[in-house]
Amino acid sequence: MLTGKQKRYLRKEAHHLQPIFQVGKGGITPNMVKQIQAALEARELIKVSILQNVEESHQEVAETLSARTGAELVQLIGRTIILYKESKNKKEIELP
Template sequence: MLTGKQKRYLRSKAHHLQPIFQVGKGGVNENMSKQISDALEARELLKVSILQNCDEDKKDVAQALTSSTGAELVQIIGHTIVLYKESNENKEIVLP
C-alpha cells in the first residue's frame, strides 16, 4: 500500500508520461491485463486511457486493472488511470 507522500511523488513522475494503453468498448480482458503487467515490469509507472465508448465506469476499470496486474492505483484523473508496480528486474524508481 502506498502512502500519501509516495503517491504524490509518483504523480509528479507520471505527469509527463503519455498513456500507452487504451480501454475501449471491450473493457478489460485477460490479454490486456497481461500486456499491462509486462509493461509495468519494464517501466514501473504507466498511464492507461479510458475511451469514451467504454461501457464500464472508470473506477471499475481501475479496480479490474489493479486486481488483475497486482499494481497499485496512484491516481484517476479525468479518463486517465496511473498505475505503479515495483519491478523485480528493472527497478528504477526509488520511493521516498
C-alpha cells in the same frame, strides 16, 4: 500500500508520461492484462487511457485493472489511470 507522500511523488513522475494503453468498448481482456503486466515490469509506472465508449464506470475499470495486474492505483483523473508496480528485475523508481 502506498503512502500519500509516495503517491504524490509518483504523480509528479507520471506527469510527463503519455498513456500507452487504451481501454475501449471491449473492456479489459486477459491479453490486455498480460501486456500491462509486462509494461509495468519494464517501466514500473504507466498511464492507461479510458475511451468514451466503455460501458463500466471509470472507477470500476481502474479498480479492476489494479486488481488483475497486481499494481497500485496511484491516481484516476478524468479518463486517465496511473498504475505503479515495483519491478522485480529492473527497479528504477526510488520511493521516498
